[in-house]
Amino acid sequence: MAADRLYVLLERLGNLLRTEERAAGLPHGLQPVHLQALRYLQSCNRYSNTPAALTEYLGLTKGTVSQTLLLLEEKGLLRKQADTEDRRVIHLLLTEAGRAVLKQALPPELFKRALSGLPGDGAALDESLTELLRALQAANAQRSFGACGTCKHFQREGSGRFRCGLTQDPLSREDSQLLCREHEGITPGH
Amino acid sequence: MAADRLYVLLERLGNLLRTEERAAGLPHGLQPVHLQALRYLQSCNRYSNTPAALTEYLGLTKGTVSQTLLLLEEKGLLRKQADTEDRRVIHLLLTEAGRAVLKQALPPELFKRALSGLPGDGAALDESLTELLRALQAANAQRSFGACGTCKHFQREGSGRFRCGLTQDPLSREDSQLLCREHEGITPGH
DNA sequence: TCGATTTGTTTCGACTCGATACCAAATGCA
DNA sequence: TGCATTTGGTATCGAGTCGAAACAAATCGA
Structure with missing residues (x-):
């Protein structure tokens, strides 16, 4: 069945990216999930840079994410800023160091090169994956x-x-x- | 750049699949990597059902894989069989219980349904991903x-x-x- | 025959992750 | 207003992943 093949493909690609992320984060003492958190915080808007939003984005529990953020803060890659309206809420802001790490680490050079071999620079792929992600998220x-x-x-x-x-x-x-x-x-x- | 978008897409899909795998394995006390190992062993040939091959497939270290196999053996999902030619080599064979777990757990129902919404049942997607995986593996x-x-x-x-x-x-x-x-x-x- | 290589295991420590309990602030409701 | 509920975040614990390194055994090769 086609579903099985696709499932395995996506899983293997996911594993490969994780492995590369692990390697990319190693020199900074960061795990894959840390780089993902940083990247999210770099590209989200001012309503969405909170621990709760990151928790939903990553699909983890809030306790886990809290630990992740503790580590990133200790490393000086982000800082926390209390919300002025709702005093329970905390905003997460990348520091210059955080931005620098991201710039250096992602996306891996290898990935870019592999992509250049795809027809149309992967535009069709982008479209299919977007749709698939949308359907899975809705489900x-x-x-x-x-x-x-x-x-x-x-x-x-x-x-x-x-x-x-x-x-x-x-x-x-x-x-x-x-x-x-x-x-x-x-x-x-x- | 398109590479960034695609990278994030694949990473997010990978995370989603991991989360689903985690949920699928939970009732059996299995982690994502355990299900992946079982699935590989189900679909590999008789030259490739060894710890070393699985290690390469998963992209982990042999020590880590050895632990994984220990757990799967304890749970009665696979058994080990010494090779008759090379006495260092061990062949990993799924038990009936192992096959049953796989049948029940993968691929998730949700994934199949999400896929059915794609044009052509995802045949084009399959092709692009296969090519991308090939390029990444070569790199x-x-x-x-x-x-x-x-x-x-x-x-x-x-x-x-x-x-x-x-x-x-x-x-x-x-x-x-x-x-x-x-x-x-x-x-x-x- | 003897060193190098390959296959697999064991042990250790760093880290992820979920579960649970907990606290504080905000919100809903009577 | 008062109080229960919800929401946002933290702290702690245990199970488990994972890589690194050391180790043992079999095989290969000169």
Whole structure:
């Protein structure tokens, strides 16, 4: 059956990437999950840089993520900032050192080269995988963590000016490209 | 850049599958890596069901794999059989219980359903991922672990009769579909 | 025959991860 | 307002993964 083949393929690719991530993080004393956390924090928006959001993104328990963050903070790769509105909430901000580690470590050079051999630079692959991920997340009742600009709450207000229909906050063009934990895809045919 | 997007996609899919595997293995007290080992042993040929081959397949160290096998043996999911030729070598054979666990656990139902939403049942996806995996394995100097029948040592000898050009062993039609650690893809254009 | 290589095991320590309990702040509800 | 519930985050514990290193045994090769 095709499902079996695809499952094994994705699993093996996942393992390979993990192995490479392990190697990439080793010189900094970081595990794969640490690099993933850093990368998420680099590309998420200001509503989504909290331990709770990261927990959902990684699909781990909050206790586990709390430990991860402790380590990253000790290494000086991120700092915590209390929220001014909700005093339970903490925002996670990458330091310069954190950004530097990411820049150096990801994505691995090998991966880029392997990709260049694919037809169309992997555009079709991108599309299929995106769809597959979307379906799996929906089946698991998981959030999609898509880019702000592709959300159903995203509103255009003229040239280069946007707004989030959920929070009513104005959004810049840069904002619109960041990942959001409240992201909901636009349901086609509606 | 497209490489970044694809990298993140594959990583997230990998994480999702791991999470599902974790859940699937939980009732049996198995970790993701245990299920992966069982699945490999189910689909590899008689040259490749050894600890060393499994170690290469999983990309772990032999010490780690040895621990994994100890656990699987204790649970009665596989048994070890000494090789008659080389007394250092041990063959790993799934028990009925091992096969039963696999049948029940993989691939997850959710995955199959998500897949059914893809155009062409994911045939194009399959092709792209296969190529990507091949490129990555080549870049990492890793073995491909492809199906025997797609190997450059595979020889046809008439209707339903085959032979391995490396070992000179005769091969059945079933053999030709199993994964082999000596597998080498046919280089196109030669 | 003797060293080098290969196959597999054992042991150790660092680390992940889930489970559980816990605390504080916010929210819902009467 | 008052109190239970929910939410966000932390701390602690134990099971288990994983790599590194040391080790034993069989095989290979000069």
